[in-house]
Amino acid sequence: MGRILRCLALLGAFAAARRAPAQQQLTDNTLSGPRFLYAESPTKTVAVDVSRTPALRRQLSLDLDGRSVKEALAIISTRAGMDIAYGSDAIPFNTVLHLKADGITVAAALTDVLADQPVDIVFSRDGRATIVKRDATKTLVATGVVSGHVTDAKGNDPVRHVIVRLEGTQFQASTNNEGAYRIPNVPPGTYAAVVRVVGYASARQTVVVKPDEETSADFTLVPVAVQLSEVVSIGYGTTTRRELTGAVSSVTSDQLTTTPIPQIDQALQGHAAGVQVTGSSGQPGAPAVIRIRGGNSIEAGNDPLYVIDGVPISTTTAQTSTNTHTLVTQGVTGLNPLDALNPDDIESIDILKDASATAIYGARAANGVILITTKKGRVGRPVVNISGYYGTAVVNKKLSVLNGTQFAEDANLARTNAGQQPLYTPAQVSAFGTGTNWENAIFRVAPVSNLNASVSGGSLDTRYFLSGNILDQYGVVLGTDMTRGAFRANLDQNFGSKFRMNSGVTLSREQSDVMPNGGNGEEVSSVILNALQANPTLPILNSGGTYNTQIDPANGRNMANPVAEARQITNVETQERVIGNVNMEWDLFQGLTLGNSLGVDFLNSLQDYYSPITTYPGLQDGGIGSRGQLQTTNWVEEPTLKYQTAWGPLTTINAVVGSTFQRSNTQNISGTAQGFVTDELGVNGLNNAQTFNGVFTGDPNSSLESYFGRLNTTLLDRYLFSVSGRSDGSSKFGPNNRYGFFPAGAVAWRVSQEPFIKQLHLFDDLKLRASYGRTGNQDIGNYLFLSTLQPSTYIFGGVKASGYAPNTLPNPNLKWETTDQFDAGFDVAVLHSRIAITADYYNKKTSNLLLSAPVPSTTGVTNQVENVGSVSNIGYELGINTVNLTGVVGWTTSLNLTWNKNKVLSLVNGDTIIIGPGTGIGNGANQNPTVLKVGQPVNSWYGYVYNGMQNGQPTYRTLTGGQSTSTGNAMQTIIGNAQPNYTGGLTNRFTAGPFGLTVFLTFSVGGHIYNINRSVLTANNGVGNQLTDVLSGAGQNGIPVAHTGNTFDTRPSTLFVEDGTFLRGKNIRLDFNVPSSWMRAIRMRHVDHVQVYVSAQNFFTVTKYSGFDPEVTEYATSPIAQGIDFGTYPQTRQFTFGLNAGF
């Protein structure tokens, strides 16, 4: 606020356009002015050569007319980038000045301001200036110390790692594990010592520092559930929670790193209302599915826009090609783009949810925006932080399948029931015993280790943060792992008083061994499905020690050995990523800042697949291999002009205009070959293969040109208004609709600031908010509006001939999907801010969906991407933070709940239902229950209704209400959907002395899971292994009586829809903050703080789901096929030991 006022005052002075000469003639050695001295040592000062000191020769334009000396010094300090400290007794600071000067040097200005004062200015080694009384010059370096304790309200519990700062100076220190701090070398004087920390009301007190004395200043902090002065990123700027008009959830680094999860998307789970995060699988590095206020889109993607320090990052990594045997068909999905980020580098994550918050990102904002801010260096001595953890993970659950004898009996039964000879003799059956437990054979105890080190610090003009991270995570399935090396460097530099630069770069490399999961097909392998179906009477290894791939007598095919597939199939993805930004700011006038941000996101992704002839897919093809590479450079330039000013103390204006120029260039290539003479070279031997299946090359480019603006005003500290707009031009859209405009507006009323409410003394904060706005989604492929020619091949005379033909029609009207959103909410804090509640209602309608709409085939094409169809999302969000106990035992609670109701409002061409729209679900050969139906949520399923058994076979309800084993006259209907009614997270944190305990629960209620695995594992045909359910359950509950020729059900039905409700102990963590006295006792004085902890992830799960885990979604990237379990890598339970230390 003070800064804004100052800006206003100075701007007013400019407006006066009166230029007065300096009121006094000044020379450097005027007796009445201060001396400039340099403290060579504590006892010796020398005069500074002003003419040779750049910091003092810097020229300023100042209008200090009517200002006090104190104000003038503050202005000079800010503008000169020079830290000026003084005691209040040094000079009469309230003296009013009459000074106005253009191009005056810092030295002259200081001389001018301090003329007639009996003071000197003494510079220390680190460039700090201290104003001291001239008669005190001889003791000028006899500084004092401020020290004390910071404790919780009840006075006993120390508050650790918080910064105590002397306001207006850069003197600061952080508290240790006992809550003690010490600020040395403080020049004598009177200061305001301030503590600001999340979770407590800020505190301040006046301290008087005397030479060679230690001044004590203890702070007792009052916990609050909300901090109104918390800084919130809103895109192209920041604001405070007090002045926020939109719906923005913030997640702090503490919340992110409490759970030892190496990916930030998964770490967001359960921490923000309105943000539904679902882990897709247990594969290390697998992406989480993030939906902010529900899914808006059917085909154009529902992932939010991620912006890291102003750089929007690309989330496309997977190879796309429709050729058979490409990487995609082998279960390669592309690494999670957020894997590149180390959660320890993140300072905060702000999630923009409503349109007034997101519309500034226009055509990319419909799915919400996640702003990630990395840690920056602070002024002061270098601070080193080391943290690391080691853990072990096990699979969360195993399924119960038949053992050797049970399988043999069932296989025989299937044959005798079909009038055939039994497969195994009675002697064989009993000799098999338990046989091979294939699940145990592929699962293992998997270690994970993670190590972070960072150093940060800096001077007034240069601040830095450097960090490194090494992650080594094994998966619980053999042959799967992920490693990451990441480096982050942030550098902030001031050039003079008006020009600043903030910059940062992330370099990272991840490599992940991905479990092959090509589904239940014959030319692909799926380790999980094969392990569940593998014949338990067969050994893992042949007698010679090679993997058993002999003919399996039960199915007449070569053994698809899951251990061999897990260990020997190469399915590796590597990504190298550089994310960098340089942001420059130039203060044109007071309050007016010109900025330009340059960002780059470079990704190099390599995907290797090789199946040797010792595994089933390779056996069929003589070895098969693919390599794909994708390289994307995404650069963005965003010039902005920001203005902030204030009228009076309670009314502020904040405005920004800017433009975006963004281009994304990608090159990719993938090639596949089969028939290898030797497996020795693996995928590196592609060129020696007998059959070269094909190569795919792509070079998609896109660009975005945008203009945006936003105006935020706060009137009388209680009426808040925000309007914003963005005009986005995108190369992805047709010439008739290339630009879209996305406006938004919001109002908020801080009722608690109204005098009549204040009188009640009831609310610490009460704010009502409402917003409306429009955003877009342009997350579709390139050139879809053009009629492009596609290659075509044919054979003439035994030789390949190439052709070209258009396979699309032009659509010059193609444009973005449009989401209109209304939001109403309130923020309230009561009981001395011990209880803070944020609640929101939203109503979103997305229209002009980018759908592949059927067109008459007589045009030569069957589908064209058009803007048709609409979807609505209506929901409520509730976030409650409470401080339950303070003192010896502290207890805080954080609860968030999200209700979202998603509904398809219309589809293409008046269609009310599109059956099986999710392409590739069930890998084409198995069940595909996906459906889009007007009036139903996206991610609904369509199929038959199980209606009891007949003659040992399941029957389905017919149209007339009867039952039928054939589906010819059976009824098909909506049989479930994956959308939960509500989801949430509950965090309880307890503290007692040096101990802390965090218990974090997540839950999801009302969603369903479609379990395709079960159809394969209950076919009961004596061919593959089955769930033990077939022992007692055959002939009932949808499980057919054992019979040769039973096929696994390819018909979607209610038999495979299961309740996906769960309550999960996501994380429990006990930490211990080693008392500093212990560290001193072992002579580790440099150690600032040490914390050790143990934690358990997924420590319990309550669910009715019969599969491995209710947190499952095999088709994570599909917007319309969530909640399907099909050979999916199961989730894990992990136990972790970790350590954090600061020096």
Place this chain on the structure above:
Amino acid sequence: MRNTPRRIMARMRPLAAGLGLLLVGTSCNSFLDPHPTDTLTQTNFYRTAADAVAAVNAVYGQEQYLYLFFFYISDVAGDDVFATNNFGTDGHQLADYTFDKTLYWFENIWANSYTIIQRANIVVDRVPAITMDTTERARIVGEARFLRALAYFNLVRMYGDVPVLLHAGTTPQSGLIPRTPLDSVYKVIISDLQAAAPALPTSYSGADVGRATSGAALSLLAKVYLTQQQWTLAAQTAGQVISSGNYALYTTWFDNFRIANQYVSSNKENIFTINYASPTEAAGVLGSITTLFALPQGYPGGDAYGLMQVNPKLVNSFSPTDQRGNHGTIMISPYTDEHNTTTSWTVPALDHNGGAGAAFHKYLDEENTQNLTARSWEQQANGWIILRYADVLLMYAEAVNEGGTPTSISRDAALNMVRQRADPGVPSLIGLTQTDFRDSLRIERRKEFGYEGQRWFDMARWGVIDSVVRVKTTDLSILYPGETTPHGAPSNLFPIPLAEIQVNPKLTQNPGW
């Protein structure tokens, strides 16, 4: 409203220009205009002779997709094929003739046919304007018109009245047209073939073998006339092909199905074939699935799906000496191949009592090791024969018997050439009555062309679909209790795909569907 963004843009441009001091000089329009670098667009194509060849090659390329599953319609829906348990619901619906207008394969055939027509229309529209060798240009346009005629001929036979487009459409609305009466469709087909025949060469060499020839155009024209029951024109046109001397039957019946004979100009029997991935050119080329789907499951050497069982009536119709029987059209368990490997199988059946049904052998080339032992999709090189000389001979014989004037050999000679090539020992059929000859000819067509894409069209042409389906479904209900109940066919046409009617309200449905 649509102007609003632009107005705002215009107002903001000066501001952007001010900020532009910091920018690399980029003008707004060029920055946003996409210039695809990895894909061609129509604006920079159809300029050279090579473009013309590529344009017509793309028509052939689409034929691979049309004929990939063509046998589902032409043969599974006929009476030669029973669906085994491995076959999906669609196969059983086709074999049992219980499908309806929603069955995907009708949409598949419809959509692929119109894609072929659209691509052929592009050639007919754009190639004449290209500066190039005039003979080659005429040939390319002739190829396109032949392929367009073939597509319309399939459509008109399956669906009756169909929409006719003779120029390439550029908007979805261009496809919103009603059905054209059957006679008018035939006029288009005949006009295309009459134009194509003189523009096309009699044969090709080298890497052009397999393109449409004048013989192909005339043979197809003969079939068009035959289907229209224009016996004189049919006999005349088929006779023209016979008299040309360009075609002959292989002495050994199976030689025509050998992969090695597929791509060579020395093959005098095949007149027009849709080619799939050759053994040496598998990369990026679609393979056929005819062997893969037909061979019995468990047949050694690679994947075989065993979807189909040969109707025992067809199996029993072959005499033991007929080359088209075991080892020819069919294989019977236990089966000993040319390498003396013996295999036996049972037709897997849920609801039938076991025992081995015969499987189709027609496309299994036992000399070709890849075809015999490695049956992944990419390596299937079996072509799909559209027209061959035996067909021309039998068309001629039929046309003459039904009233056409002989213009070349006699009807008996034409029929006997086909019969005695396959079974040299059988006595000649001479001087049969028209009715007896008709019966013999129809039996001969069934034996000669089993699983070759002819049967349903012959049944439709002869107007016997209802009676044949009645017999087949009766057989099925006896052999496989519960599979179906005896019934006839609702129509001599297939249903117009429901999806097309939904998207184009100007289309009407065929009676009975």
